[in-house]
Amino acid sequence: MTDCLFCRIAAGEIPTDFVYEDDDVVAFRDINPQASVHILVVPRRHVPDLTAAAEDSDLIGRVVSAVAKVAADQGVDRSGYRSVVNTGPDAQQSVQHLHVHVIGGRQMDWPPG
Numbered sequence: 001m002t003d004c005l006f007c008r009i010a011a012g013e014i015p016t017d018f019v020y021e022d023d024d025v026v027a028f029r030d031i032n033p034q035a036s037v038h039i040l041v042v043p044r045r046h047v048p049d050l051t052a053a054a055e056d057s058d059l060i061g062r063v064v065s066a067v068a069k070v071a072a073d074q075g076v077d078r079s080g081y082r083s084v085v086n087t088g089p090d091a092q093q094s095v096q097h098l099h100v101h102v103i104g105g106r107q108m109d110w111p112p113g
């Protein structure tokens with residue numbers, strides 16, 4: 001059994017409601033939401049971060065496709081949404097498995113903190 005939290009969620013070992021899933025990607029609500037819509041889009045296959053995923057254009061494409069579907073399903077594709085990939089310590093990546101935050105449902109500020 002892996003000790004990677006998002007591998008375990010994707011494999012169904014930790015009961016989690018998926019708002020979207022396909023053969024390669026799952027999406028579920030962030031446990032600490034920063035807006036009314038805050039979904040994490042996660043590849044099933046373990047990839048530690050965006051840098052590690054950069055050479056797998058198929059995987060990146062499937063994740064981005066899922067982000068767009070989730071945004072539409074959540075009703076924020078027209079109003080807008082922020083997609084965030086934190087990579088490494090300075091960005092405060094806390095789970096070492098690639099994930100895209102899809103955040104929407106409110107006006108946001110820029111630049112981020």
Ligand code: DGP
Pocket residue numbers: 005028029030031032040085086092093094095096
């Ligand atoms: P990041 O800082 O970019 O690595 O974001 C990790 C996110 O994962 C953070 O916003 C909280 C979320 N998270 C951590 N543990 C769990 C969990 O067990 N379930 C869910 N749904 N989200 C989690």
